[in-house]
Amino acid sequence: MIESPIKDEQKVFVTGNEVIAWAALAAEADIMYGYPITPQNEIMHYWTRLAPKYGKKFLQTEDELSAGFTTLGGILAGRKAFSATAGPGTILFQESISMAEMMRIPMVVVVQQRGGPSTATVIYSQQEVNMVTFGGNGEGWRVVYSTSTHQELYDYTIKAFNTAWKYRFPTFILGDGYQAKMRESLVMYKPSARGIELVKPYTVLGGPGVPGRDRLAVHLRNTFSVEEELYEAVMPAQEEYEQMAVEVVEHDSQHTEGAEIIIIAHGVVSRAAIAAMNRLRNKGIKAGYFRPITLRPFPEQELRKAAGHCSNFLLVESALGQLARLVKEALFNVPVERFDTIYKPGVGITAEELVEAIEKNRKVEH
Amino acid sequence: MLTKIVIAGEGGQGVQAIGDILAEAGNNEQKEALYIPNFGVEQRGGVSVAFVQISDEQIGSPKFKSADIVMALSERAVQRTKQFVTGDTIFVYDNSLIAPPEVDDEAIGLQTYDTVAPEAFADAVSEQPKSGKIELPRNAKCVIGIPATDTAQKELHPRVFNMIIMGAAVRAAGVVKIETVKQALESKLGKKFADNPKLREMNHQALQRGTELVGEALAKEGALT
Amino acid sequence: MAKRLAMPKSWHVESKPHKFCPGCGHPLVLKMLGEVIDELDIQERLIFGCDIGCSLLAWDFFDVDSIQTHHGRTTPVMVGIKRANPELLCIAYMGDGAGYAIGSQHLVNSAYRNEKVMVLLANNTNYAMTGGQMSPTTLLGQKTETSPYGRSQEETGNPTLGPEMIAAIAGPGAYVARGTVANMKQLKRFIKKAMENQLAGNGFSFVEALTTCPTNWRTNARQTWGFLEEEMAAYFKVGEFVTADGKREAK
Numbered sequence: 067m068i069e070s071p072i073k074d075e076q077k078v079f080v081t082g083n084e085v086i087a088w089a090a091l092a093a094e095a096d097i098m099y100g101y102p103i104t105p106q107n108e109i110m111h112y113w114t115r116l117a118p119k120y121g122k123k124f125l126q127t128e129d130e131l132s133a134g135f136t137t138l139g140g141i142l143a144g145r146k147a148f149s150a151t152a153g154p155g156t157i158l159f160q161e162s163i164s165m166a167e168m169m170r171i172p173m174v175v176v177v178q179q180r181g182g183p184s185t186a187t188v189i190y191s192q193q194e195v196n197m198v199t200f201g202g203n204g205e206g207w208r209v210v211y212s213t214s215t216h217q218e219l220y221d222y223t224i225k226a227f228n229t230a231w232k233y234r235f236p237t238f239i240l241g242d243g244y245q246a247k248m249r250e251s252l253v254m255y256k257p258s259a260r261g262i263e264l265v266k267p268y269t270v271l272g273g274p275g276v277p278g279r280d281r282l283a284v285h286l287r288n289t290f291s292v293e294e295e296l297y298e299a300v301m302p303a304q305e306e307y308e309q310m311a312v313e314v315v316e317h318d319s320q321h322t323e324g325a326e327i328i329i330i331a332h333g334v335v336s337r338a339a340i341a342a343m344n345r346l347r348n349k350g351i352k353a354g355y356f357r358p359i360t361l362r363p364f365p366e367q368e369l370r371k372a373a374g375h376c377s378n379f380l381l382v383e384s385a386l387g388q389l390a391r392l393v394k395e396a397l398f399n400v401p402v403e404r405f406d407t408i409y410k411p412g413v414g415i416t417a418e419e420l421v422e423a424i425e426k427n428r429k430v431e432h
Numbered sequence: 433m434l435t436k437i438v439i440a441g442e443g444g445q446g447v448q449a450i451g452d453i454l455a456e457a458g459n460n461e462q463k464e465a466l467y468i469p470n471f472g473v474e475q476r477g478g479v480s481v482a483f484v485q486i487s488d489e490q491i492g493s494p495k496f497k498s499a500d501i502v503m504a505l506s507e508r509a510v511q512r513t514k515q516f517v518t519g520d521t522i523f524v525y526d527n528s529l530i531a532p533p534e535v536d537d538e539a540i541g542l543q544t545y546d547t548v549a550p551e552a553f554a555d556a557v558s559e560q561p562k563s564g565k566i567e568l569p570r571n572a573k574c575v576i577g578i579p580a581t582d583t584a585q586k587e588l589h590p591r592v593f594n595m596i597i598m599g600a601a602v603r604a605a606g607v608v609k610i611e612t613v614k615q616a617l618e619s620k621l622g623k624k625f626a627d628n629p630k631l632r633e634m635n636h637q638a639l640q641r642g643t644e645l646v647g648e649a650l651a652k653e654g655a656l657t
Numbered sequence: 658m659a660k661r662l663a664m665p666k667s668w669h670v671e672s673k674p675h676k677f678c679p680g681c682g683h684p685l686v687l688k689m690l691g692e693v694i695d696e697l698d699i700q701e702r703l704i705f706g707c708d709i710g711c712s713l714l715a716w717d718f719f720d721v722d723s724i725q726t727h728h729g730r731t732t733p734v735m736v737g738i739k740r741a742n743p744e745l746l747c748i749a750y751m752g753d754g755a756g757y758a759i760g761s762q763h764l765v766n767s768a769y770r771n772e773k774v775m776v777l778l779a780n781n782t783n784y785a786m787t788g789g790q791m792s793p794t795t796l797l798g799q800k801t802e803t804s805p806y807g808r809s810q811e812e813t814g815n816p817t818l819g820p821e822m823i824a825a826i827a828g829p830g831a832y833v834a835r836g837t838v839a840n841m842k843q844l845k846r847f848i849k850k851a852m853e854n855q856l857a858g859n860g861f862s863f864v865e866a867l868t869t870c871p872t873n874w875r876t877n878a879r880q881t882w883g884f885l886e887e888e889m890a891a892y893f894k895v896g897e898f899v900t901a902d903g904k905r906e907a908k
Contacts, residue, residue: 079455079456079459079465100803101758101759102754102784102787102788102790102803103728103787104786104787104788107787107788107790107802108788110790110802110803111788111790111802111803111805114802114803114804114805115805118806124803125813126790126791126803126813128758128759128761128793129728129729129758129759130759154709154727154728184727185709185713185725185727215490244468244493244494244495245494247468247469248466248467248468248494249452249455249456249465249466249467249468250459250464250465250466250467250491251459251464251465334493334494335493337490337491337492337493338492338493340490340492341490341492341493342492414493414494414495415493416492416493416495416496416497417492417493418496418497418498419497478676
């Protein structure tokens with residue numbers, strides 16, 4: 067059995083799904099539970115081939131309901147368990163995620179967005195934002211990292227395990243079918259080589275000692291009898307979520323000060339936003355960009371600050387307003403000069419179309 | 433400097449392998465490279481499309497609207513790729529007269545190499561092409577027909593057809609060197625080559641032939657065939 | 658003189674040639690189904706449901722009202738239709754993943770409730786459309802994308818014997834059989850009997866058809882038929898398990 071999968075630093079050229087398998091290994095994940103659904107299948111294909119070499123485990127379950135609940139089981143048993151899904155699978159995962167929210171279980175799930183609703187396409191979209199941020203019958207106590215490059219898929223998969231096990235909220239790596247299937251380069255590294263300490267898993271069920279004799283038995287439930295009990299459980303959890311948010315929230319923005327227009331985008335579309343911003347700036351147009359990296363918790367304060375510099379926004383997403391909904395909530399009560407959108411549900415967005423749209427709008431104005 | 437390349441053909445022609453190796457060659461030359469396949473639900477059938485970008489800076493989005501180079505390996509692929517053609521596009525297609533390109537998933541190493549889960553093929557173009565002449569795009573910078581299949585069948589071996597296309601793409605794009613492509617090929621098929629060195633020779637010859645065919649055609653100033 | 662075989666009349670001509678891979682077993686099963694629909698003259702009353710996976714490519718296969726549903730949910734949709742309008746004939750078409758994994762609870766419950774629908778399940782021992790992952794019916798030792806070193810009994814138990822399971826729980830008036838595309842006459846007979854069982858309003862009708870998938874098995878023609886006729890047939894016994902007169906045995 068090979069000890070460490072990754073040498074200290076290694077430049078590679080692989081697909082996004084492969085990146086995730088290696089990153090999970092680097093994060094010292096123990097077991098993956100999964101079910102086939104495009105476009106995340108290859109995560110399982112790589113994991114099942116690597117697993118025996120590194121003493122890792124795998125189970126393909128009968129469906130995504132099971133994949134989610136087996137993942138929770140693995141975590142409660144004190145192992146770093148994770149899963150991956152997409153589209154209709156993400157819908158089925160909401161049940162187990164809700165249990166993780168209520169019971170504060172460090173669930174880690176990769177979601178590779180595909181078209182929706184229903185089966186739609188197996189290819190790409192940004193249409194699972196609603197589901198991954200606020201799906202389920204809870205209050206959205208989730209951490210959602212929306213990645214845009216293979217380097218980020220690697221970095222944030224490792225970070226997701228740490229975030230989940232430290233703060234105990236279900237944590238997601240939100241990618242998409244393009245990221246899953248495309249090949250580009252990145253540097254894989256051993257986390258310790260970069261000073262990243264991995265949070266150790268702990269056992270909830272089945273720890274040492276006889277329950278009732280050597281230690282208290284662990285009794286877990288997610289059910290309450292009366293309203294007040296529920297309230298007393300939910301409110302402190304909300305407070306913990308808000309405290310965690312301050313430490314976990316992430317965003318990226320460029321040239322927002324002095325900007326005449328700010329492009330708002332997340333995930334893979336933010337690459338097009340940056341490219342468009344640079345092209346516009348070369349033409350003398352003062353474009354800036356804002357990208358939430360964590361969709362939950364949303365970088366509300368940072369966005370409001372940017373709006374203070376410039377509130378002429380162009381929001382672009384491969385969905386019909388799912389990012390916009392989060393942005394509008396974050397900007398509540400902030401005066402916004404203009405809020406244009408480009409919604410292309412399930413369709414990729416290029417820098418060219420952003421540049422064209424912005425130049426066209428400017429002509430109309432002037 | 434960003435070069436956008438589209439390769440399209442029938443499933444089994446090795447389109448994805450060409451795209452993948454081109455991207456890998458770009459990456460090996462320390463450039464930014466990004467490759468993504470087109471895929472729908474069917475396991476087989478439909479036109480297979482590969483999108484490759486090679487650049488000096490980080491690449492903005494995995495797909496694009498207009499290509500600098502289009503390689504179309506079948507009649508349906510010509511139809512499918514017209515949408516990527518502008519006045520700046522070099523359009524290369526297989527104008528073999530003898531036979532339609534050979535489709536074989538077991539071909540010399542290269543075509544067994546499926547880079548992604550087998551649902552790799554677009555569902556957009558399943559209607560049968562009209563019989564008769566292929567309608568080539570009229571708005572390209574230049575349209576180059578190369579008899580890749582015929583050359584493969586007559587001079588080399590039918591199964592290195594897509595290596596000829598690879599050589600053609602390298603020459604047309606001018607953005608990676610043949611040497612790095614050979615390296616990338618070696619990393620994928622090294623074992624097969626070690627068992628049978630003639631394979632390597634044949635693949636290399638095909639690469640060379642591809643560059644020549646495009647070179648000749650470009651010298652004729654992109655004459656329409 | 659060679660006999661020209663025509664397409665079943667109930668086939669939808671505009672969707673041909675179909676989208677299944679060369680060598681796939683689905684179109685063979687669907688041809689037998691088409692002939693049965695013709696012979697029983699049930700085009701008008703029949704509702705055809707298909708699932709997620711390669712079965713979804715049959716969504717416009719027949720000149721029959723059809724619906725492609727969600728993964729494993731075709732059975733409940735057909736049950737819903739039948740309960741609301743018992744005049745209709747309902748057939749749920751799916752693969753081994755859909756039927757025995759994600760849809761297994763629906764299969765089991767529909768069988769116990771003796772729903773008067775028909776389930777026709779194409780078993781090719783893998784999740785084909787998503788690229789060849791292991792499925793409940795993957796054979797021991799068989800290599801798939803998620804059992805790359807071969808399925809192990811210790812790790813994941815034995816392959817699912819669907820008709821046997823349904824036979825064990827089926828109610829009075831059920832029909833349960835397993836056929837194979839290696840014996841088309843017999844398969845067609847089973848499909849016809851299952852459909853007649855529904856026409857007579859007897860009970861739950863279930864036919865599993867052993868089918869081929871050279872694309873994901875990565876086999877050539879000879880190997881494909883070898884796998885079907887030797888290895889699959891050795892484990893998955895072909896025959897009728899439950900017939901409407903209550904006889905229970907595998908012939």
